[in-house]
Amino acid sequence: MPVLVMKFGGTSVANLDRIRRAAKRVGVEVAKGYDVIVIVSAMSGETNKLVGYVDETSPLYDAREYDAVVSSGENVTAGLMALTLQEMDVPARSWQGWQVPLKTSSAHSQARIEEIPTDNINAKFGEGMRVAVVAGFQGISEEGRITTLGRGGSDTTAVAFAAAFDAERCDIYTDVDGVYTTDPRICSKARKLDKIAFEEMLELASLGAKVLQTRSVELAMRYKVKLRVLSSFEEQSDEAGTLVCDEEEIMESNVVAGVAYSRDEAKMTLLSVADRPGIASIIFGCLSDAGVNVDMIVQNISEDGRTDMTYSLPTDQVKRAETALDELKTSGGLNFAELVIDEDVSKVSVVGIGMRSQSGVAAKMFKVLSDEGVNIKVITTSEIKISVLIDRKYMELAVQALHDAFELEKAA
Ligand code: ASP
Numbered sequence: 352m353p354v355l356v357m358k359f360g361g362t363s364v365a366n367l368d369r370i371r372r373a374a375k376r377v378g379v380e381v382a383k384g385y386d387v388i389v390i391v392s393a394m395s396g397e398t399n400k401l402v403g404y405v406d407e408t409s410p411l412y413d414a415r416e417y418d419a420v421v422s423s424g425e426n427v428t429a430g431l432m433a434l435t436l437q438e439m440d441v442p443a444r445s446w447q448g449w450q451v452p453l454k455t456s457s458a459h460s461q462a463r464i465e466e467i468p469t470d471n472i473n474a475k476f477g478e479g480m481r482v483a484v485v486a487g488f489q490g491i492s493e494e495g496r497i498t499t500l501g502r503g504g505s506d507t508t509a510v511a512f513a514a515a516f517d518a519e520r521c522d523i524y525t526d527v528d529g530v531y532t533t534d535p536r537i538c539s540k541a542r543k544l545d546k547i548a549f550e551e552m553l554e555l556a557s558l559g560a561k562v563l564q565t566r567s568v569e570l571a572m573r574y575k576v577k578l579r580v581l582s583s584f585e586e587q588s589d590e591a592g593t594l595v596c597d598e599e600e601i602m603e604s605n606v607v608a609g610v611a612y613s614r615d616e617a618k619m620t621l622l623s624v625a626d627r628p629g630i631a632s633i634i635f636g637c638l639s640d641a642g643v644n645v646d647m648i649v650q651n652i653s654e655d656g657r658t659d660m661t662y663s664l665p666t667d668q669v670k671r672a673e674t675a676l677d678e679l680k681t682s683g684g685l686n687f688a689e690l691v692i693d694e695d696v697s698k699v700s701v702v703g704i705g706m707r708s709q710s711g712v713a714a715k716m717f718k719v720l721s722d723e724g725v726n727i728k729v730i731t732t733s734e735i736k737i738s739v740l741i742d743r744k745y746m747e748l749a750v751q752a753l754h755d756a757f758e759l760e761k762a763a
C-alpha cells in the first residue's frame with residue numbers, strides 16, 4: 352500500500368482534544384488506503400519546559416543528559432496518539448526513535464540522521480498495522496545514547512521517514528495554513544503561497560521563517576520529497592496549504608517570493624586585527640570551535656596593515672563568542688584593539704529564484720530602506736537572496752515596506 356507521512360507539530364497535539372482531531376485526520380487517510388507514518392512533536396511548550404529544567408539543574412550541562420530529558424516530550428504524544436487511534440479502531444502502535452532504530456551521529460542536541468531501517472515498521476504494516484506513530488526529534492547514537500536533532504527537529508524526522516519509505520507525500524500539519532510571503536503577524540498583507548521552490552524555502556527557513564526546520568528542507572530537496580505545509584485547524588482539501596516542490600513545477604512566480612527576518616541578531620566587530628593571511632582563519636576557527644554560528648562577515652579595507660572584521664551571530668551566542676575571543680587574545684593567539692558588540696540588530700532578507708535572471712532587486716531594496724530612513728549596517732547577497740542587518744527597532748517597518756514595494760500581496 353502507498354505510504355503517507357503526516358507530521359503534527361506541538362500546537363496540533365497540544366492537548367487530548369487536539370490529538371483526537373489529528374487522529375481523525377489520520378483516519379481519513381487510512382480510509383483512502385494509505386499506510387500512514389505519523390510523526391509527532393511534543394505538546395506545545397513542553398520542550399521549552401524540559402530545556403528549562405535542564406538549564407536550571409546544570410548550566411553547563413552534559414549534552415547526553417540534555418537529550419535524555421528533552422526528547423521525552425515526544426514519547427508522551429506518540430503513545431497518546433497511538434492510543435487515540437486504537438480507540439478509533441485504527442490498528443496503530445508507537446515507536447520511540449531508538450526502537451525504529453533511527454540512527455544518528457553522536458552530536459548531541461544537534462544530531463544528524465544517518466539511517467532509518469524500514470524493516471521493523473514494514474513488517475508491522477505487513478501484519479495489518481495501518482499507522483506507525485513515531486516520536487519525532489529523537490534518535491540513537493552509535494554509542495547507544497538517545498540523541499535529539501535540534502529544535503524543530505521533528506520536521507526533519509518526518510522528511511527523513513518520507514525519503515526512507517518512499518512516501519507519496521510528507522504532510523506537515525502546523526498552526527499556520529501554509530508558507531506566507533512574510534510573517535502575517537507583522538505584515539497584514541502577507542499572502543499564502545500555493546507553491547514554493549525548495550531553494551526558496553531553504554533560504555526562507557534558514558533566514559528565520561520558522562515554519563520548517565532548515566535541515567528538513569535540505570533533505571526534502573535532496574531526496575525530492577513532496578512536502579506540504581498545512582493547518583491542522585482547518586478543513587482540508589487536497590490543494591490546501593503550500594506545496595514545497597521543484598522549481599520546474601512552478602509556472603509563474605514573482606521575482607521576490609518572500610521577505611524573511613531574523614529578529615535577535617547581534618553584530619560584533621574586532622577592531623584593528625592584522626591584515627595578513629591566516630587571520631580570518633584564526634578568528635572564525637576559534638568561533639566555530641566555540642560552537643558559534645557566524646552568519647554575515649565583512650572585512651573592512653585596511654590601513655597600515657590593520658583592518659576591522661565584522662560579523663553577525665544570534666544574540667544568545669554573544670557571550671560564548673566574547674569569551675572565546677578574549678581567551679584567544681589572552682593566550683596570544685590573536686591581537687586586536689577592541690571587540691565592539693551591538694546586540695540590537697535584526698536581519699531582513701528578500702528571497703526569490705527570479706533574482707537569478709532579473710537585475711535591480713538589490714537597488715530597489717536599498718531605495719526602499721533609504722526612503723524609510725533605515726540605515727543598513729551590513730549587506731550580504733547570494734544568487735537568490737539579499738540580506739541586510741539593520742537596527743532592530745526598524746525591523747517590522749522594513750519588512751512591511753519591502754513587502755509593499757515588491758507587491759508581494761499580489762500573485763504572479
Ligand atoms: N519538540 C521539539 C521542539 O520543540 C521538536 C519539534 O517539535 O520539532 O523543538
Ligand code: MG
Pocket residue numbers: 360503506562563564
Ligand atoms: Mg516546528
